[in-house]
Amino acid sequence: MYEKILKHFKAAYPGFPAKPSIxxxxxxxxxxxxxxxxxxxxxxxxxxKPTALKTLENGYAQFTKASNLERLASALHTKICDIVNEAREWFASNFFVLKLEDPEQPSPRQRKWRAEKWFKAKWHSFDGFDACLLTSPAEGPAHFHFAAIDIHPGHALKHLHRKSHTLTQIAGFVERGSLKIIYTGKEASTLSGNQGFILRGDKTHQFINEDHDNKLRIYLAFLFPLQKSIKKKPRKNLSRESFSVGRAIESLRLLYSDSPARPLSFSRLAELTGLDAKSLKYLSKTNHPGQVVYWDKIEVITHALHIxxxxxxxxxxxxxxxxxxxxTAHDRALIDYRHYLGVRIKSILFPSSSNQFHFSELYIEPRGGIRxxxxxxxxxxxxxxxxxxxxxxxxxxxxRKTLLSAGESVYFDGSLGYIFTNSGAKPTKILxxxxxxIIF
Structure with missing residues (x-):
């Protein structure tokens, strides 16, 4: 399902830049x-030279010497970082707006003026569900995807899984309806409206609409499908039931790695645990039942990694x-900043330091905003x-700025700086x- 959604929406925006450019x-x-x-x-x-600056400003030259950039920053009384960030604001995926209305037609070029650009939100119909991707179709490990999904009455989305490494998470929120999740074919959970969940996406799961009369609306956040994943080397003479310290060490190296293409290095694992790399390499090769297990070192590892x-x-x-x-409602933390920032933050996911996403409902007071x-x-x-x-x-x-109404969204790079303001007369609720x- 996930790859199918991405494929359809990528085709829906032909010409959208797939790779970042500044x-x-x-x-x-x-x-x-x-x-x-x-x-x-x-x-x-x-x-x-005036012609060199004109060529650079008009976008015909994408590169310039570092010495030129330093002199330009000095003449503009600003930092090089500010120039680069201001240029990054205009990359399509760093400010991607979806609205319910058709975008305005390009007007004749006006000096010192750039039209606000947005795309029209598009719903696509699939077998048993409808979906709308709310994030940009850009590719890359820095991006995530967020989709609104309506599952048809009584339908089930089966055999779902993410083709990626073991840390791939899927975060979800049930807006309305009754959702049944069957995870790994063994564990079943039923969620109602205003409940959230997070699961490891490389394991098979199912989403079932238990209501046979109404559609189920859920929101899902998931990461870009990584093209290159870690290849596990087969271990000889190891059944699933056999006890292998080496298998556990290798699993931890995969789980704590920041890269999908390679496991955590022994030197980095040594820094995290305080053990020397040689001892860790020995433990990773402790696969035979006749080998000695150093439980004191395992105790050190589990304490250091908080498992x-x-x-x-x-x-x-x-x-x-x-x-x-x-x-559930009891697990969702509420942070009330109304008196200082005019905003309340109600988390959607179960609190955990291992979450790959922050997912919450924000309530912003009228004319308040986040200062x-x-x-x-x-x-x-x-x-x-x-x-x-x-x-x-x-x-x-x-x-960059945009005014959004109900059903509209913006996807942007938070490192550029941002301000949320409720421009209406009643409280604004956003996902x-x-x-x-975000770690609070």
């Missing part, structure tokens, strides 16, 4: 215009059945704001998703 000249031009400088004045102060010894033993026995965590001070993520987090009720003015960076997760 128009550095556009960032320079925006800063220059705000300062009221002409091209000739900036070129003179930066000791550049219970029972979980380590399960990995050693080959019991890796994934996980699913349900967040006028721009919030900024320091970890290049991608973010999505989907308006469920009310109006929301979203400002990203120094140039707010980020990757990586």
């Amino acid at each position: 128009n550095l000249g556009l960032g320079i031009k925006q800063i220059r215009l705000r300062m009221g400088m002409t091209q000739d004045e900036l070129a003179g102060q930066a000791k550049m 219970p010894i029972s979980r380590f033993i399960e990995l050693a026995e080959g019991k890796d059945d994934g996980y699913i965590k349900i967040a 006028r001070a721009s919030w900024r993520r320091t970890d290049n987090a991608m973010m999505l704001a989907y308006v469920e009720d009310g109006e929301l003015l979203v400002e990203v960076g120094k140039n 707010f998703v980020t990757h990586p997760a």
